[in-house]
Amino acid sequence: MDGERAAWEARMESLLRELATVKAELDRGESDDVPHYSQIECSAHQWGRWLSQAIQRERMLQVAYSAGSKTPCPDCGGFCRVEYQNRTITSVDGPTEIRESVASCPSCRRSFFPSARSSGAR
Template sequence: MGQDRLKRAFGDDGPGLDVDFRAMEQIATAAARGLTEGTLELLLQQQADKLSTEQPCPACGTLCPTTPHTRPLTADGAEVEQTERKAHCPDCRRDFFPLRTALGLDEHGYSSSVLERIVTAAARFASFRDATFAVQMSRVGISESQVRRLAHKVGAELVAERDRKAVEHRRRQLASRTGVVPEVVGGGRWGRIRTRAAGRPLVSTKPRTRRTRSPVWPR
C-alpha cells in the first residue's frame, strides 16, 4: 500500500534530482497514514465479522439482533471508517454497540489515545483556544467547541466516578479481627480488668507492669 503511493508520486525510478526533502517527507507521511488507515480498517472488519448476530443488552440481558454499522473514527495519525455492529433493545428502547466496550471506545468518535490528548491539552492550557491549537498541531481535526464539550463531559464523568468510589469507601465494613468481642464487666483490685465473652465465665486480666529494681547503695 505504501509502495503504491510512492510509485504514484515519483514513478518506478523514484524521486528526481529536483525533489527536495520536504516533498519526500510529505509523501512518506501520507504513505504512513494510508498504511495505518488500511491496517486499522482491516482489523476492525475482521473483529466485527467474529461477532455473533445476537448480543445481550448490557442493561437487561435480552438477546437482540445486530446489524452492520459504520462510523468515522479519528485515531492516532489516521481517519478510518470503523466497521462495527449495532443492536436495538425493544425492552430498554435503546441502541447499543457490543464491540465498543472491548475496544475502549464510546460515542465521541475518537480513539482513547486521541481523547486523552484532547482532555490533557484542555487541562494544561489556559484557554480552550490554545488547547485546540495544540491538538490540531498533532494532526487531529477538531474545533474549539468540540474540545470544550469533550473536556466538560469527561470531567463530569471523572467527578462522578470519584464520588462513587468515595461512597463505596464510606460504606465499606471493616472485618472484625477477633471472632468474639469481649464484654467489659468492671474493674477489679490492683488494676485488674474483668471481661466476659458470650456464654463464658468471667476472666480477669492483669495489665503488664514494668518492674524496676531498687538501687543498691554500697555500705
C-alpha cells in the same frame, strides 16, 4: 500460534519492503530533478497515513464481525439482533471510515455496541 504469528509477521515485512520499493520507484519516476529530502519524507508519510487508516478499517471490521448475529443485552440479558453501520472517526491519521456493530434491545429500548462489551484485552 507462535509459528503462525511469525509467518504473518514475515509476510508483512516482505510486503512492506516491496511496498517501499514500489513507492520509491513511483516517486523517482515523477521528476528528473533531485528532490529535497522534505519532498521524499512528505510523500512517504502520506502513504504511511494511508496504511495506518487501512489497518484501522480492517481491524475494526474484525472487531465488528466478532460480535456475531445476536448478543445479550447488558441490562436485561435478552438476546438482541446485531446490525452493522459505517461511521467516520477522526484518527490521528485523519478521517477514517470504520464499520461497527450495534445492537438494539426492544425490551429496554436502548442501543449498545456489542464489541465494547467484549473482553477488551485484545
